[in-house]
Amino acid sequence: MQFSRKNLGIPYFIFLLFFVVAPLIVLVFYAFTNGQGQFTLENLTGFFTDANTLGTLFYSLAVAFVTTAVCLLLAYPIAYILAMSEIKTKSVIVMVFVLPMWINFSLRITALKEVLTLLEGNLARYPFLNAVVGITYDFLPFMILPIFTTLSKLDGSLREAAMDLGADKVQTFLQVTLPLSVPGIVSGVSMVFLPAMTNYVVLDMLYNSTYIMGSLIGSYFSAYNWHGGSMIALILLAIICLFTLLTSDGEETGERGGALL
Template sequence: MARAYSKTKRFFSFKRKYLCIPYSVFLILFVIIPIFIILVYAFTGSTEDGALYFSFDAFTSFFTSPTKINILVVSLFVGMLNTIICLLIGYPVAYLLANSKVNKNKILVLLFIMPMWINFVLRTGATRDVLSWMGINGGNHPYLATMIGMVYNYLPFTILPLYTTMIKLDKSQLEAASDLGANSFNVFLHNTLPQSLPGIVSASEMVFMPTLSSYVISDTLSEGKITLFGNIIYLNFSQSQWNEGSFMAFVMLILVGISMLVSRHFDRGEQSERRGTLW
């Protein structure tokens, strides 16, 4: 009797861990399985009747193609440049925005975030028109046009995490630094900057990898003259070269992994609490 009772009880009792079921299902359906499919396609080829077989064809075709390697290098370069420019512009802006005297009613923050409300493709198209009206177009300055578009698009993603970090800066630490003999430059270098490092890491994460895989901006603004990693993956899939496309998506995945590891190194322990995040 007792056993039967306990059995029914266990069947009906709701445990907190069941709450993770929807997420697990989501994770398996939309993350694990797609990654698995990418892996399968990256290391297989298919015969004409559709049967899959294991092969390194995509691997060799990627690493023996100077064009593709070149595109990867250019993409990494564009990504880094974009991250650096965004940080150089975004950091001082976020610093000012976090100053309650300058930004009394937070309207300024809104001004910087508002472009995100407009449809991304429309926004990019508009940027192209404005730039070409100013005499910068994909024809004469493909890199300049692309970089302007990239910075314009990713700046809000840099400012937000930096801003959330900056408003949480420990002011008494800044005072302590200046009390201990640091002038304003040294206070910034030895205290403000280290304190805001988590925000810098977040901002870089928000900008660097998405830049590599974005293809609309470079496509629209350089009028097809600059091909980024995202463009070439898209191109491969649209031309039904699923194996090559998957392999490059796999390379992308590894890059994401590396960048995560690098950023983990920067914010460990206590500081992660103060880390500014976008979402």
């Protein structure tokens, strides 16, 4: 066989088929069968009729929304101040803000837990608050970085033009800078929202409770219930697909807005 560059992709393609496609097919199969291998919708109806699983779904959506909002409200001003500042070393300063990304999350959460325990005593008393604080602490750098990147690539002359045409600072921000930074916000939000719904280990470490979507998989896993676990994974996948579709729409409009300007 003659050597051809496109054949180099074959090993990776086979790898993807085996470790990405095949697991998902197995997941779908397990989600819609019972222990005897017969087709059933029980896992699906079971999820939507059980008050506990439904409650977990809504609770983790609430945690994810609040956490994403808090991260955005903290990260945007940080990214904005740094991107707009005149100092030459701002890329180094951003580095200081996102450096914790490279420290193992479990060690960072251990540190946070010690401090929160000192401040609050029993962490299980304020589960929602501590969930938001913990996940924010874990994922804040992932929100800062994309927003900073988008903001620092912005063409400064657009802002100047807006000012020259009589817009005040607030108008310039709301009508020029903010819309142009939407792509950064979108990629930051997608980095935080999904982990906030599924990353139950942060909560588990903080107060030994895991009342969040991802943990349902964990509990089925511990009980060797592959069928129930697969259904939860499938429902999570559906949410992820929906979310990805929504955010890629946002990205396109952001780009279109940029092109129009």
